Amino acid sequence: MSSCKRVAGATGKTTLHIDPVTRIEGHLKAEVVVEGGKVVDAKLSGGMFRGFETILRGRDPRDSSQIVQRICGVCPTAHATASVMAQDAAMDTKVTTNGRITRNLIFGANYLQSHILHFYHLAAQDFVQGPDSAPFVPRYKNSDLLTDRNKGLAAVNAAAVDQYVEALTVRQVCHEMVAMFGGKMPHVQGIVAGGSSEIPTKERLIEYAARFDLVKKFVIEKYLPVVYLVGSQYKDLFAVGQGHRACIAYGVFPLNDAMTEFMLKPGVYYNGQDHALDPAQIHEDVKYSWFDDSTTGLHYSKGQTKPNPHKEGAYSFVKAPRYNGVACEVGPLARMWIENPPLSPIGQKALKEHFGLDAKRFRDLGEDAAFSLMGRHVARAEETWYMLDFIESWLKEVKPGEETYVKPEIPDTGVGTGFTEAPRGSLLHFLSIKDKKIDNYQIVSATLWNCNPRDDKGQRGPVEEALIGIPVPDIENPVNVARLIRAFDP
Amino acid sequence: MSLSRRDFVKLCTGTVAGMGISQMFHPSVCEAISGSLNGSRPPVLWVQGSGCTGCSVSLLNSVNPHIKDLLLDVISLEYHPTVMAWEGEPAMEHMYKIAEEYKGGFFLAVEGSIPVAADGKYCIIGEAHHKEISMVQAMKDLAPKAAAVLALGTCAAYGGIPAAEGSETGAMSVRDFFAQEGIATPVVNIPGCPPHPDWIVGTVVVALEAIKTHGLAAGLGEVVKLLDSEGRPTPFFGENIHDNCPYLPAFDDDKMCKTLSDKDGCRMEVGCKGPSTMADCYKRKWNNGINWCIDNAVCIGCVEPDFPDGKSPFYEM
Numbered sequence: 001m002s003s004c005k006r007v008a009g010a011t012g013k014t015t016l017h018i019d020p021v022t023r024i025e026g027h028l029k030a031e032v033v034v035e036g037g038k039v040v041d042a043k044l045s046g047g048m049f050r051g052f053e054t055i056l057r058g059r060d061p062r063d064s065s066q067i068v069q070r071i072c073g074v075c076p077t078a079h080a081t082a083s084v085m086a087q088d089a090a091m092d093t094k095v096t097t098n099g100r101i102t103r104n105l106i107f108g109a110n111y112l113q114s115h116i117l118h119f120y121h122l123a124a125q126d127f128v129q130g131p132d133s134a135p136f137v138p139r140y141k142n143s144d145l146l147t148d149r150n151k152g153l154a155a156v157n158a159a160a161v162d163q164y165v166e167a168l169t170v171r172q173v174c175h176e177m178v179a180m181f182g183g184k185m186p187h188v189q190g191i192v193a194g195g196s197s198e199i200p201t202k203e204r205l206i207e208y209a210a211r212f213d214l215v216k217k218f219v220i221e222k223y224l225p226v227v228y229l230v231g232s233q234y235k236d237l238f239a240v241g242q243g244h245r246a247c248i249a250y251g252v253f254p255l256n257d258a259m260t261e262f263m264l265k266p267g268v269y270y271n272g273q274d275h276a277l278d279p280a281q282i283h284e285d286v287k288y289s290w291f292d293d294s295t296t297g298l299h300y301s302k303g304q305t306k307p308n309p310h311k312e313g314a315y316s317f318v319k320a321p322r323y324n325g326v327a328c329e330v331g332p333l334a335r336m337w338i339e340n341p342p343l344s345p346i347g348q349k350a351l352k353e354h355f356g357l358d359a360k361r362f363r364d365l366g367e368d369a370a371f372s373l374m375g376r377h378v379a380r381a382e383e384t385w386y387m388l389d390f391i392e393s394w395l396k397e398v399k400p401g402e403e404t405y406v407k408p409e410i411p412d413t414g415v416g417t418g419f420t421e422a423p424r425g426s427l428l429h430f431l432s433i434k435d436k437k438i439d440n441y442q443i444v445s446a447t448l449w450n451c452n453p454r455d456d457k458g459q460r461g462p463v464e465e466a467l468i469g470i471p472v473p474d475i476e477n478p479v480n481v482a483r484l485i486r487a488f489d490p
Numbered sequence: 491m492s493l494s495r496r497d498f499v500k501l502c503t504g505t506v507a508g509m510g511i512s513q514m515f516h517p518s519v520c521e522a523i524s525g526s527l528n529g530s531r532p533p534v535l536w537v538q539g540s541g542c543t544g545c546s547v548s549l550l551n552s553v554n555p556h557i558k559d560l561l562l563d564v565i566s567l568e569y570h571p572t573v574m575a576w577e578g579e580p581a582m583e584h585m586y587k588i589a590e591e592y593k594g595g596f597f598l599a600v601e602g603s604i605p606v607a608a609d610g611k612y613c614i615i616g617e618a619h620h621k622e623i624s625m626v627q628a629m630k631d632l633a634p635k636a637a638a639v640l641a642l643g644t645c646a647a648y649g650g651i652p653a654a655e656g657s658e659t660g661a662m663s664v665r666d667f668f669a670q671e672g673i674a675t676p677v678v679n680i681p682g683c684p685p686h687p688d689w690i691v692g693t694v695v696v697a698l699e700a701i702k703t704h705g706l707a708a709g710l711g712e713v714v715k716l717l718d719s720e721g722r723p724t725p726f727f728g729e730n731i732h733d734n735c736p737y738l739p740a741f742d743d744d745k746m747c748k749t750l751s752d753k754d755g756c757r758m759e760v761g762c763k764g765p766s767t768m769a770d771c772y773k774r775k776w777n778n779g780i781n782w783c784i785d786n787a788v789c790i791g792c793v794e795p796d797f798p799d800g801k802s803p804f805y806e807m
Contacts, residue, residue: 020616022577025543027615047614050540050605055656060803066790067798070651070683073544121550125575134533135567138584139575165558172551176777183786184776185551186544186684190786192805197750197787290611307658309608317612405751407807482577 013040014475019047021482023122024490025074028451032481034472039481042460042467044451046318049290053305056441061087061410061433062193064441068429071445073186074117077110077178078422079443080191082429087193089416090431091408097257099195099404101394104253105208106182106190107420108391112215113174113185114423115332115384116223118489119377120167126483127230128160142477149233156229163222170218173211180208195405202400209395216388220346227381228350231374235355236471241373241484243466246270246326247334248449250277250428252421253390263390264383264421267338270326272367274338279417281324282428282444285455290314296456300430301417303442320452320461321444329462330425330449331488333379336362336386337370344385347378373470373480376487410436422446424489450488463488531566532698533588533596535632538571539625540613540652540661541602545643546572548684552691553778560691564698565597571615582618589635594706597694598636598675603645603652604629604667607660629667638676638697638710639664642690647679647721648795655799665721676710679721683792686774689726696723720795722768731764731789734772749807750787757784761806763791 012035019029027047032039052071056064065083069076081103088095095103129145130136142148146157175185181198182188190197200208231238251266266277284303286296291314292306300321308314320327328334340363343351351357351365359365362382369375414433421427425446432440452461460468463485472478536546550557561567567574569585576584588596602625605612610624617623623631633639641664644650652661662670665677678697680689696716701709716723732738740746741756750760758765767789775782783789791801798804 017617018578019614019622020571020577020581022571022574022581025572027538027571027613029614029617048540049612049659050652050661051656051658052651054658055651055654057656060805062805063798063802066804067651067654070542070544073542073547073684076542076544117547117550121573130575131562133562133566135561135570135574137575138580168550168557172553172778175551176780179777179780181786183781183783186542186547187792188786189783189788189790192750192787195751199751199753307608307612309611403751405749407749 012036016472016475016478016481018478018481021485021490023125023486025072026447026490028485028490030467030481030485032467032472032478034475034478037471037473039467039470039472042464043315044318044453044461044464045316046447046451049307049309049317051305051307053441053443056438059438061090061431061438062408064431064438065191065193068443069187071443075110075114075422075424076187077107077182077191078420078427079429080188081107082418082420082427083431084191084193085418085420086416086429086431087408087418089418090414090433091193091411091416092414093194093406093408095195095257096403096406098199098399098402099406100254100257101398102181102196102198102200102404103191104394105200105391105398106178106188106196108253108387108394109174109177110185111387111423112219112384113171113178115380116167116171116174118380118423119223119227120164122489123377123486124160124164126479126486127234128157128164130161130164140477140479142474144477144479146230146233153233160226160230163226166218166222170215174215177208177211177215180204192405194408197405199402199404200398200400205395205398205400212391212395219384219388224344224346224381224385225350227377228347228354231378232350232354234374237374237483238369238372240470241466241487242368242371243329243462244270244327245367245371246328246462247337248277248323248328248330248426249335249338250419250421250426252335253387263387264335264339266419268323268328269337270328279419283322284444284448285320285322287456288314288453289316289319291319300428300442300444301415303430303440305442316453318452319448320455321448322455325457327452327455327459327462327465328449329466329488330446331376331379332383333370333376334425335421336379336383341386343382346385347382373484373487380489412436425449447490451490463490531564533568533592534565534599535568535585535588535596535636536570536599536601537615537625537628537632539600539602539615539646540605540659541643541645543572543601544684545601546570549687549690551777552687555691565694579617582616582623586618586631589632593635594637596636597638597640598632599640599642600629600646600664601642603649603661603663605652605659605661606667607658612659629664630671633668633673633675636675637706638678638713640690640693641665641677641679641721643685644681644683644792644797647681648797650683651798676714677721678713678717678723681722681727681793682769683797686726686771686776688774689723692726693723718768722793726770727768727793729768729770731767731769731772731784735764735784736772737784750805757788759807760788761804762788763801763804764789766801767791767794769793
């Protein structure tokens with residue numbers, strides 16, 4: 001069975017289509033050109049447009065946080081958070097300390113869920129061979145999985161499969177933690193403009209903490225070690241997929257009410273240098289996207305959403321955001337690179353053992369290994385570990401019974417932007433209010449940052465660029481292509 | 491063991507939260523229903539249209555049976571974009587192959603609505619036989635061959651947010667699409683944004699049980715008898731939230747809560763849509779019985795055909 005559509009060219013180049021790219025959220029197609037066993041060109045195409053931005057127009061501004069959550073069933077809390085932050089700004093509402101911390105507890109539990117889901121249930125089948133029944137088969141015949149790489153690793157493979165099953169329960173438990181102060185999951189009620197709707201009680205916090213302990217144990221004893229164990233068998237994947245080596249983060253999990261300190265700070269990195277985040281530098285191009293050309297190059301606050309599904313030359317429903325013209329990647333790697341926190345003791349030990357690397361902080365991995373296919377999995381796992389202490393600190397800081405909500409007043413006119421970080425990367429929501437209704441609503445999500453097509457200057461998007469050089473020794477089994485894409489959690 | 495309609499209704503409606511479903515989906519039930527459709531685990535093809543994957547994520551929260559048992563013992567999930575190992579054109583072609591091989595003997599689960607504008611271009615789900623396949627095309631190809639269609643979530647059941655006012659994609663529900671295309675395959679709507687995992691698993695289990703007892707056509711007939719005028723299984727969607735709400739006594743005493751964080755009183759004056767919503771959330775609760783929307787804030791009526799436009803604004807204060 002042919003793995004992919006193949007179009008062999010006269011020049012020794014082969015074009016592969018992988019559509020759908022599976023085990024992601026949404027509809028994505030990858031078109032890669034392979035020459036000499038490597039990817040030499042790539043195009044990513046987002047195949048779905050729903051039009052949230054036009055659907056939101058004219059509605060009560062407070063409805064937006066409920067509607068935008070339905071953009072993504074994996075990270076609805078991220079969209080809710082960005083939306084209520086935009087609303088708080090537009091309605092000039094000051095959230096209470098307890099409201100801020102309760103939002104962190106809800107969103108933090110979703111982070112844990114999302115990262116565990118991503119590694120085990122979306123990405124792991126790229127490395128580990130599951131049971132021989134649907135939905136784990138069919139799969140690539142020549143898959144380069146752990147079992148193929150080294151027959152002695154059958155036990156490692158089996159342990160990872162066991163963890164896949166255990167992780168199903170752990171992620172359910174994370175959702176229970178979200179639901180405790182968020183009502184239910186997916187799609188929470190508890191994150192609202194003005195704060196959070198559920199005042200934590202002592203009993204609820206004890207229930208949350210008990211579940212958190214279980215999740216923490218899993219992260220430390222299973223998730224983090226297995227990522228390094230798998231990584232040690234795929235050392236070659238630390239050397240590919242670097243892309244533009246440019247990244248951006250908006251800052252997430254505010255640690256003070258002024259929203260000036262964060263668990264993971266905002267910043268931008270490109271051309272080997274750090275820069276302070278200046279939101280004025282964010283624009284979106286649409287030359288290669290199925291949107292009207294009249295809307296290209298706009299700052300998000302002037303953004304317009306005019307679909308043009310049959311536009312000649314375009315190949316995606318994803319717009320192409322750029323920071324000062326640079327295609328930046330977002331996600332755990334971006335956040336960890338910009339914050340540069342200490343690495344876990346497990347990570348430090350594994351890096352020494354398997355790679356001879358004396359690494360204390362994230363940047364000690366070096367640009368080559370950090371900005372790599374496997375580096376992105378390491379970043380996600382290290383971030384999961386890094387946030388454990390913060391969740392514990394919020395549990396200590398939150399005040400049972402203390403108000404979490406301030407009733408917002410909808411102004412006649414107002415403007416606000418909510419900047420946050422979805423587990424998969426930077427997310428902003430822009431809201432303008434006119435006659436107490438939504439006048440314009442614009443969303444720049446993580447998928448837009450990572451999975452965009454070429455910009456007006458013809459520059460590839462971050463995932464497109466990271467695909468360049470990815471090894472495809474067997475065009476019937478281009479397993480590394482989707483491995484690279486999935487490492488971004490698209 | 492056998493599960494009659496009466497048992498099913500009793501188990502769904504007559505028990506306290508956290509108990510009924512786990513008894514109903516006792517492992518022996520899973521065992522009993524395997525082999526109910528075609529001698530093995532019934533194939534399920536799960537396609538995603540204009541949606542958010544929230545219905546799939548909600549199903550992953552199934553506690554009893556655990557999602558693992560559901561995937562490995564109850565059904566054979568031959569196509570699911572978010573969990574399957576396979577990818578690309580061969581995955582799509584596998585889906586088409588299964589539909590042909592098990593013609594009339596597989597379930598088609600649909601998540602998300604079907605956008606028909608611009609020749610279906612607003613939702614391309616993959617490639618098969620060197621051609622881009624839109625959600626519209628996939629539905630035309632697969633739905634007539636399915637034994638029954640499960641329209642999962644409010645998008646698939648009624649159009650949902652992708653079909654709300656302001657939408658340009660022509661998104662529509664499975665039922666409306668079938669009416670337009672003259673497709674006669676039976677449809678069971680399991681709305682909710684997302685649907686509760688018990689609603690999905692419960693419906694699948696009762697359908698398989700009925701098919702096992704009565705054969706395919708008569709069994710599906712039994713399932714159809716369970717549906718209300720909106721195509722929803724009445725055991726889950728047969729009762730009004732407000733009429734059964736624990737805050738009803740407060741409403742009767744005219745005691746209303748003042749803000750979204752005020753736990754004292756009925757939520758109606760801050761915008762709760764419980765009075766116009768039919769679902770058993772009030773006793774089933776969410777995420778393993780942890781909480782539910784009304785205890786947390788307000789109901790926004792996400793299981794109803796007029797969600798979101800008819801339920802907007804969600805907050806009134």
